[in-house]
Amino acid sequence: MEIHKRIVIKIGSSSLTNPSGQLDGGRMQQLAEAVIQLYQNNWQPVLVSSGAVAAGLGHLGWNRASLTMPERQAAAAVGQGLLMEKYNEFFLARGIRVGQVLLTKEDLADRRRYINARNTLNALLGNQVLPIVNENDTVAFAEIRFGDNDTLSALVAGLVEAELLIILTDIDGLYSSDPRKDPKAQLIPVVQQVDEKIARAAGGSGSPVGTGGMRTKLAAARIAARSGIRTVVTSGKNPEILVSIAAGKPRGTSFEPSVNCLKSRKQWIAFGSVPRGTVTVDGGAAKALLAGNKSLLAVGVMDVAGNFSAGNVVAVADANGVELARGISNLSAEDLRLIIKNPQRGLEVINRDWLVCERSFSGCPM
Ligand SMILES: Nc1ncnc2c1ncn2[C@@H]1O[C@H](COP(=O)(O)OP(=O)(O)O)[C@@H](O)[C@H]1O
Numbered sequence: 001m002e003i004h005k006r007i008v009i010k011i012g013s014s015s016l017t018n019p020s021g022q023l024d025g026g027r028m029q030q031l032a033e034a035v036i037q038l039y040q041n042n043w044q045p046v047l048v049s050s051g052a053v054a055a056g057l058g059h060l061g062w063n064r065a066s067l068t069m070p071e072r073q074a075a076a077a078v079g080q081g082l083l084m085e086k087y088n089e090f091f092l093a094r095g096i097r098v099g100q101v102l103l104t105k106e107d108l109a110d111r112r113r114y115i116n117a118r119n120t121l122n123a124l125l126g127n128q129v130l131p132i133v134n135e136n137d138t139v140a141f142a143e144i145r146f147g148d149n150d151t152l153s154a155l156v157a158g159l160v161e162a163e164l165l166i167i168l169t170d171i172d173g174l175y176s177s178d179p180r181k182d183p184k185a186q187l188i189p190v191v192q193q194v195d196e197k198i199a200r201a202a203g204g205s206g207s208p209v210g211t212g213g214m215r216t217k218l219a220a221a222r223i224a225a226r227s228g229i230r231t232v233v234t235s236g237k238n239p240e241i242l243v244s245i246a247a248g249k250p251r252g253t254s255f256e257p258s259v260n261c262l263k264s265r266k267q268w269i270a271f272g273s274v275p276r277g278t279v280t281v282d283g284g285a286a287k288a289l290l291a292g293n294k295s296l297l298a299v300g301v302m303d304v305a306g307n308f309s310a311g312n313v314v315a316v317a318d319a320n321g322v323e324l325a326r327g328i329s330n331l332s333a334e335d336l337r338l339i340i341k342n343p344q345r346g347l348e349v350i351n352r353d354w355l356v357c358e359r360s361f362s363g364c365p366m
C-alpha cells in the first residue's frame with residue numbers, strides 16, 4: 001500500500017493578485033504545475049488560499065480604504081467565486097479535480113464540526129481531490145474571524161495530520177527585523193523555537209492586500225510546531241519552489257517541530273477550541289498543573305466565571321488572571337460553583353488527559 005505524506009500549502013493574497021487587484025493567472029498556473037509534481041512525488045496536498053477579498057475588490061472596482069465590514073464580505077462573495085473558477089480551470093487542465101472548503105473559527109471551535117471538517121477533508125484527499133480552503137469570509141465577523149489565513153492553515157495542517165506546512169508570501173522568509181524599516185535585516189534560515197526574541201523580529205503586513213504580516217505567520221508556525229509539523233515560510237513568486245522544499249531542500253525560513261508535541265485532541269483544545277468560561281486556581285493547583293502534569297481537582301479552584309456545561313472547554317487561570325491551561329471540564333459552571341463553596345477533596349474538574357498547559361493559546365508567544 002502506498003503511504004501518502006500530507007502537505008498544506010498556504011498562499012497569501014499578495015502572491016495571488018497583481019497591484020490592480022486582478023488574479024495573477026500565470027502564478028496560479030505555476031502553482032498548479034508544482035502541485036502536480038507533489039502528487040507525483042507521493043504527497044497529498046491541501047491548498048489554503050487567500051485572495052477572495054482582493055480579487056473581489058479588483059473585479060468590482062472598489063477601493064479598499066473606504067470599505068465597511070459588510071462590503072468587504074460582499075467583495076469576498078464575489079472574489080471567492082472568481083478564485084475557484086480560475087483554480088478549477090488551471091487544475092482541471094492538468095487533470096486535478098478541486099473541492100472548495102470554507103471554514104470559520106466557530107466551525108473549528110465546535111468539536112463535532114471540527115471532526116466533520118476532518119472527515120470531509122479526508123474524503124477529498126482519499127479521492128484524489130485537491131481541497132482548496134479559505135475562511136468563510138461572507139459570514140465570519142469580529143470574534144469568530146481568523147482574519148488572516150496563516151492561523152487557519154496551521155489548524156488545517158493539524159487537522160489533516162500534515163508533515164509539512166508551506167506558507168507562500170511576498171517575501172523570502174523571516175528577517176531579523178521588518179525589512180521595510182531596516183535595510184540591514186538578515187534572513188533567518190532556521191528557527192528552532194518561536195519564542196519572544198523571534199517574535200520581536202516580526203512586524204505587520206507589508207502590502208495593502210495582506211493581513212497580519214509576519215506576526216501571524218509566526219503564530220501559525222508555532223501552532224504547527226506544537227502539532228509536530230515543520231513550517232517553511234518563503235516567497236510565492238516561483239511556486240515550483242514547493243517541490244524542492246517538499247524534497248527537504250533549505251529555502252526561506254524553516255520552523256522546526258517541537259520535540260514534545262501535542263496529540264490531536266490536545267491540539268484542538270489548545271488552538272482550535274474557544275473556552276466557554278474561566279476557572280481560577282490557587283498557587284498549589286497552578287504548580288500541580290504546570291510542574292506536576294496533574295489533573296485539576298476542585299480543592300484548588302478559587303473562582304468560576306462564565307456559564308459552561310460539563311464537556312465544554314474552559315480556561316484555567318492563576319490568581320493574577322494569567323491563563324495557564326485549557327481543558328475539558330467534567331462539571332458545569334453551576335455545579336462547580338456549588339462544589340467550591342463546600343470543597344469535596346479529590347473531585348476531579350479536569351482530567352490531565354484533557355488538559356493542556358501552554359504559554360500561549362493564540363500561537364503568539366508574546
Ligand atoms: N521580520 C520580518 N521579516 C519578513 N517580513 C516581515 C517582517 N516583519 C514584517 N514583515 C512583512 O510581512 C509581509 C508578509 O505578510 P502579508 O503582507 O500578510 O502577506 P500575505 O498576503 O502573503 O499573508 C512582508 O511583505 C513584510 O513586509
Ligand SMILES: N[C@@H](CCC(=O)OP(=O)(O)O)C(=O)O
Binds near residue numbers: 135137147148211212
Ligand atoms: N480570507 C481572506 C484572507 C485575508 C488575507 O488577506 O489573508 P492573507 O493574504 O493570507 O494575509 C481572503 O480570501 O481574502
